[in-house]
Amino acid sequence: MNKTLINNLATGIVRWRWAVVIAFAALLALALTGVGKFRIAASADTLLVKDNKLYIQTQVAQQTFNPDEFILLAYEPREHDVFSDQTFSDLSRLQQEIKQIPRVESVTSILTVPLIDSADALSGQTDVSNLTWQKQRYSAARMKELVSGHPIFTDLLINRDNTATSIQIVFKPNPELVKIDQQITAIQAHLLNRKLSEEEQAQLEALKSQAEPLRAALTQTRKQEINQLNEITQPYNQRANTYLGGSYVVGQHLIDIIKSDLVIFGLAIALVVALLLAILFRRVKWVVFPLLSCGLSVTLTIGALGWADLRATVISANFVALQIILTLAVMIHMLGSYRYIAREHSDTEQHKRVELMLKDKLSPCFFASLTTSVGFAALLFSGLEPVISFGLMMLIAMIISQLVSLILFPALLALLPAGSEAQDYxxxxxxxxxxxxxxxxxxxxxxxxxxxxxxxxxxxxxxxxxxNSFIDYFADDTQVHRELAYIDKEFGGTTALDIILTVTDKPDDPSLIISADSVNQLQLVQQAVTAFEATGSVTSLANFTALATQLNNGRPLTEYELTSIYYLLNEKVVNQLVGAYFSEQDQRLRIAIRVQDTTAGLDREQFLNNLRQDLASVGIAADHYQLTSLFVLYQDIxxxxxxxxxxxxxxxxxxxxxxxxxxxxxxxxxxxxxxxxxxxxxxxxxxxxxxxxxxxxxxxxxxxxxxxxxxxxxxxxxxxxxxxxxxxxxxxxxxxxxxxxxxxxxxxxxxxxxxxxxxxxxxxxxxxxxxxxxxxxxxxxxxxxxxxxxxxxxxxxxxxxxxxxxxxxxxxxxx
Structure with missing residues (x-):
């Protein structure tokens, strides 16, 4: 840096110290208006590459099959049996209390699902919706017969060892948000084949802006619902262990952690730094003024991020602590020079000391901050959206830190009286x-x-x-780790993986919903998937046909019988038994898999490669299926x-x-x-x-x-x-x-x-x-x-x- 420029800057900062302080006070006032706009994001798209095709395919598939937003509440009795009157009583009361939560649409457990025990029930002569514990009050022994090893409900409502059961809590969607999301996905779907036009890009941004307040309200509502569920389950924890699971529960835990890290570690580091400064420099002013400058840097940055709508994610949750440390690092070098000058020239007035300090350290401190910024700027080329966002946030933070530490901090020093400095240890x-x-x-x-x-x-x-896995992100002794690990092991896995199959063998008879060959192929795919050690629950139309075969004394249903049953059952029962696994209109099948993250030695890349090979071995061409959902997205990262x-x-x-x-x-x-x-x-x-x-x-x-x-x-x-x-x-x-x-x-x-x-x-x-x-x-x-x-x-x-x-x-x- 030019020596004349340095001298002029040093003189100007000292001379115009009050103007500098007033200017930063004005900036602080402006920043405070942006602090309230600062947001935290923990949704799936914050962890992805921008316009990620796998994410778009997942969104398209979800709109086609419309899977429910739900939370799983696991119930593990400590001393009584799962199939007991005590369990049934607890489940009944839990369901009644949970239904009082305004957004709850339905509550499903082994007490509310149709438990079909014969093929006659599928003939249309019996109202299947009456075949529930609530209507029939089956005995504990009879419930054990009906539920144990159930092709559909095992790993969802009952674990394989019959030691725990669960309640599936489905929430009502926000119709307005659903409509906006459909429009967003429809536009993003074009990215699978081409770039968006300027008009489409503008529409997309406008739709996202409309969705933002709705998502923020939904996030707050979900937090309240999780708190309500924890309060509801508390009395039952005296005789049973309860666990909450689901992607929204994990998302809320991530938001809580981000907030905690922002506040707790920001304050903790500030306190520890204050202690270190007091020990190292042994002067109150060298504790107060650096921390005051650090606090101002953080506030200005949060305000700037709020105005720029840059949101903290899991990756950038530590930016407050990081900025405090980086701002302080520059000021310690400045103080080192100041204290050296004060000891060597003890008779020099304060203005001159600060001016000499700036002439000595302005250039190296500026370039030092520049090199730090280079480290963060490199993250912009990482190809990972949260890392890119973090790099951009820290670049803004570094610019602000430079201004505060190289301009405001010296100006504040110039306001202090000259004093003696303690000797170094x-x-x-x-x-x-x-x-x-x-x-x-x-x-x-x-x-x-x-x-x-x-x-x-x-x-x-x-x-x-x-x-890596999501479970491994949390310490073993935390509630979220215990919940995720338990549900992963006992209820069929944590991470969702969907196989979307396109039905190529259309039935010759247009009255049939699906051909026998397609069902056979689906069953082969499901058998191949189930063979993997890491595979937890696997649910598809094949589970329904397996139940029908089991009830039909081991004889598979013909395609005509399957079609008849499909149309005879009422819509509610079809949703419960078949669910979001078959799109009659699009002739697409969905196999919903949950992978067990706790599987020892799980290699996700190898898992997907082996899965693709097995699909090819059963005759599924690569262009006739898609792998979607969180497992694929996470592996892509x-x-x-x-x-x-x-x-x-x-x-x-x-x-x-x-x-x-x-x-x-x-x-x-x-x-x-x-x-x-x-x-x-x-x-x-x-x-x-x-x-x-x-x-x-x-x-x-x-x-x-x-x-x-x-x-x-x-x-x-x-x-x-x-x-x-x-x-x-x-x-x-x-x-x-x-x-x-x-x-x-x-x-x-x-x-x-x-x-x-x-x-x-x-x-x-x-x-x-x-x-x-x-x-x-x-x-x-x-x-x-x-x-x-x-x-x-x-x-x-x-x-x-x-x-x-x-x-x-x-x-x-x-x-």
Whole structure:
């Protein structure tokens, strides 16, 4: 940065300090109006690539078969049997209480479904809707006979071991929202074949805007409903375990976690940072003013995000804590310079001290923030929508943090009276001195030893994997993990996977709803799917035909008998027995599968590949079926992670290399500055591999973000080293002394604050946040080691023109 420009900026900020404060006060007032507009999003499309074709296909299929929005309430008796009067009494009362929730459309359990025990019931001579426990009051023994191993209700209303039952709670849809969603899907469906026109794109955006307040209201309603269900089940927990499951329950838990992480960890980090600042600087003003600036940065950012309608997702839930840490990192470097100036020039007035601080640190702090921004900017090319959104949010946050830390913070300092500064801790100075002497005395050994350690760690990259599940995102002792794991194991899986089959063999007789060949083919597909270890419940029209065969003494129904029964049964019973598995109008069949995420060694990619092979083996051509729903969408995300990691890191390396080259105007110095950070990112990926932690949409951001942050300290150190080299006539000793004295302490303090701040995420209930926090903290410590050992050793050996003899170990000079 031009020296004249720096001098003018430094003078201007100090001179116009009150104008700066007033300007930021005005910005704060504006931002506060946007804070109320800030939103949290946890829907499926926030985790996908924009205009994802698999997501669109899933939406189209859902509109065709119109599956219900439901929550599953599992009931596991502790001391009494599932088939007992106590269970039936509890289920009856639970159903009555649940029906009082305004949006509940129906409540289904083993007490309310038709329990058909003979083929005569399907002949049309019997009202099947009367064959329920509610109407017939079957005995416990008779219920066990009728329900155990039921082709349709097993894994949905009763588990395979007959130790737990469940209630399916179906909710009324919002007709207005359904209509808007249908219009949105109809427009998005064009993306399967072509790009949207400008008019269609405008219509799509308008429809999404109309849907937004309706979705927000629905989210709030769902939260209230889940709370009501928890209150309803509480009295029954004295004699039974109850569990809530369903995608909407998971979505609400994610929203709660995002809100919790935003507030709790933002405040926790602020408190811990305050304590660290008090310990490190021992002055009240160095606690109050940095935290005040951090709070202002966060408020301005939230306001800006609210106005821009950028929403926090699971990935960006930690942006508040992250911004506090990053804003503080810049201010610690500024304070380090200020305190050095205050001690060296104790008789200088406050305005002059701040001006000298700005002249010293404005340029390196600006470029340090720029390099951090490069790390976040690389996330824009990840190809994953939540990661892209996170990168964009953090770019906005970094711009605001730069303005606050480089303009407002110095202006506030200029308002303070000049005072004395506490001396640095002796043990810190001794630690830095030892590091400096080691790099001067044994540069070759330092380079070889440090590089070897980082390379060994990097080998773990070969062990990286992307296998993960929603259940694994939550700590074992959390309610959501217990609920998901239980329902996954006992009620046929958690993650939905649909196979949509196009009926190619149309019946010759137009009066038939489906041909016998199509039913046979459907049964073959269902048998193939059921054979997988990870397959939980599988439901389709084949379950209905299996029930009919079972009731018909093992003789399959003819296509004419099947058609007759289909039309004889009333609509409610057809929906209960066949449900959303057959579209007579479109001649499409749906096989609804739930995959058990808790299956040991589940390889989702291999599962889908094997499924496609099995479908081909039973004669289903690839263009005659679609795989849709959450399992496919989630696997699509996982499959992109490796490519995304390579892309983001590659861009970070190139961009930071170019920034270093522009700053130092030396290819050698730029490469030396880049090397420790490259080794750090490779090492942290290696640690992830060695630890067996799977890559997910949060852990893939660690390397790029850690490098973007850690490179700040590298820049400050190299800046100090090159200044010392210039003043010391090219001597390594003089350069190293200047770098360690001027930047070493600030680097150590910054890393301490950042590492401690990130490590607090280890207390989150959301495991991706735990991994993100702890691994980023570890990456920062690795970067600190590299910056204080490998980096000075490389500079001493390859850049300094005179490698003067190092000081002896007894040297008492300053850091």
């Amino acid at each position: 002796g043990f810190i100075r001794r630690l830095l001195r030892r590091s400096r002497l080691q790099t001067l005395n044994r540069p070759g050994l330092t380079i070889a030893g440090t590089a070897l350690i980082f390379i060994v760690l990097s080998v773990g990259i070969t062990r990286l994997n992307v296998e 996982l499959s992109r992670l490796f490519d995304s990691q390579i892309t983001t890191l590659g861009l970070v390396y190139i961009a930071l290399g170019l920034v270093f080259l522009a700053i130092f105007r030396s290819l050698k110095v730029a490469l030396i500055a880049l090397l420790p950070n490259v080794l750090t990112t490779l090492a942290i990926l290696g640690v992830i591999g060695w630890a067996g932690i799977p890559l997910d949409i949060m852990t893939i951001t660690i390397a790029a973000i850690a490098m973007g942050i850690a490179v700040d300290d590298t820049l400050h150190f190299v800046h100090g080293y090159m200044a010392g080299l210039k003043e010391g006539g090219g001597q390594a000793k003089a350069a190293a002394e200047e770098a360690f004295k001027h930047s070493g302490l600030a680097i150590l303090m910054t890393t301490t604050v950042i590492a401690v701040g990130f490590s607090l995420f280890g207390f989150s209930d959301f495991l991706p946040s735990v991994y993100f926090g702890l691994l980023t903290a570890l990456a920062m410590i690795m970067a600190l080691v590299a910056d204080l050992t490998l980096l000075p050793a490389l500079l001493n050996k390859l850049v300094a023109t005179q490698s003067a003899p190092a000081q002896p170990q007894g040297d008492k000079a300053n850091v």
